[in-house]
Amino acid sequence: MTDTQRNAGVGALQPVTQARTDSGAAISVRGLQVSYSGNRVLHGVDLDFAPGSFTALLGSSGCGKTTLLRALSGFVPVESGSIMVGGGDVAGLPPEKRGMAMVFQSYALWPHMTVLQNIGYGLKLRGKSKAEIAAKVGEMLGFLGLAGFEDRKVTALSGGQRQRVALGRALAIDPGILLLDEPLSNLDAKIRMVMRHEIRAIQQRLGLTAVHVTHDREEAMTMADRLVIMQAGRVAQVGTPEEVYDRPASAFVANFMGAENVLPLTVSPGEGQVSVAAGEARAILAGPAAAALPTGETLGFFRDDVARLGALDAPAVGGDLVVPGTIAARAYPGGVYRYKVEAAGRQITVDDADRHELGTQIGLRIPLQRLHIFPASEAGIAA
Template sequence: MHGNLRTGAAIAVRDLAVAYGATPILQEIDLDFEPGSFTALLGSSGCGKTTLLRALSGFVPVGRGRILVDGRDLAALPPEKRDMAMVFQSYALWPHMTVAQNIGYGLKLRRKSRHEIAEKVAAMLAFLGLSGYEERKVTALSGGQRQRVALGRALAIEPSILLLDEPLSNLDAKIRLTMRHEIRAIQQKLGLTAIHVTHDREEAMTMADRLVIMRAGRVVQVGTPEEVYDQPASPFVASFMGAENSLPVHIERHASGAVLRVPSLTANAAYDGPLPTGPAVAYFRDDAARLDAVDAPPGGDLIAPGTVAARAYPGGHYRYRVTVAGGEVSVDDTELHPVGVQVGLRLAPRRLHVFPAADTGSMN
């Protein structure tokens, strides 16, 4: 069944712009998608990621720019001429049809013979672990089974490009984890070029080999999950990728080297980053900090005095709110500390994402 499936196509998006009336939604989008790659479009609600996916598929008209698939501009073509298949958030299955009829729907529109449709549907059911469900109505299926049917309908037409519009958001947590791995395995087995829209950071990082971070209709960073997580390009990306704590710092350079200092406090640590002298802001994740004694030896870390303001137990560790340097940060720690006690907030400089203070006003 799948030996003759085409491998994924190369996609190039150039200077793409989309507007709804006078309101710009996408601006100056330039992206390349390698054949057989799995890319996640990631961003908060309203950032334009779904609009970009729909522009690629042909469901949203393009105001300006090109969508090149294997060098051919498809921007003016209707969806059925683009060799792409979409899996929707709502599954978009026909409730009055059986599983087999839903999977074969795209083939029927393409005027394939009844024999060819039956053969491909049977092979797709076996591929997705749905053999025996042919005559079931989709309304009688579980959420995970419905998602497999939606995926089967998309794959049955043998596309070179698979577009996924938050396909797992309606599933419960356990099924969602299973489907993440199933969709990724199917994409790799068939060699499709996949583009997946999600607002779930963990989902994007576990499924995709490349992330495209979007904000306000623009692409703000592109990279592997490791690159975007460990080397965010801006305060916005750092915060979006989980480094939501911030601490005002000051970079000082001396003959012996650069130092990261917390203003108004004695805390300081060696700094080997590229930023010049001046005020900056350090961003870090809850698990990048530890609570220690106020007078604990730094050992190369930055230790800032603070006070435990609140404590919760989410399981396996404690989650603290700590007042430090005029603000509050969140810290995960395995040790029990009473509320109100003074502590030393221990931060390893290598776990900090440091940006000039001037960049943080608009969270670029």
């Protein structure tokens, strides 16, 4: 952000103009490898981050998402590969030379400093005058709803206020790229919901390229316009939240994105259709969706809210697989009952509006279109 883009008023904040790489991306990562003590953590990661995009790095513990973020920021050395920003490779540069700002999980605020001193810290390191620092910090305080807090010690602030101070310190240096390392994980649920929307609104208003690490699937889905699902130091899938949720590219992604029920299936091809069987239960699927299914021994993944419970002798609806089962457990989390159903040798979790007694023989009705089906040989995570 240039000096002509700023005034004292909040309304003067303008979107940043970001330099692009030759690929048109704000950040272009190629062949990125990182190791700790000889153990490879990132295995040749290739990713592009479009200018103005909000990308969430998502995955289970140890998948490499935090390592990738810290490699981008310069806090983790790169073994090989490139990180292109603005036409140059920044992989060998220190953090302060990369044109990025980072908000840490712990906020990393100076407890002995005031709000003003914390937000202005990066500007002070860059040799800005006291007048420049005061003007910029005043702008940030108004923008983040912290006006009047400048002389307060950060130890006297609430969690949400500290989070805003950490964000203000990152934004004060006018970065084109904002890196977020699980900054909401220390907040309680209510404040976390508010801050999700605040951070997203700030990112959109300023046009920043944001990269956000989180283990929270809902947080990633609500904040980001693109998800990067990581698995064992590699990229498992990249796409919009809708693409990754509704069309997972692998059994791992399906399971990670909430399709935790797993049903052994046999898929047999026919003329323009396939037969999908779970033990004696069988249903037919036709059309383009049928042609895309793997055949043979497979595993079907689905979410708790996909299946419905009904009488075993109720007529089957076209496209539904009706699997015999027994109600093994029941809970009421609110709104619906949550059941554990023993079916096809598995325990399936189902949310259903109707109350069923324990031990009841039931028909587990699953729409074939809502199943994510993968070859059993590729879906060992849940076999």
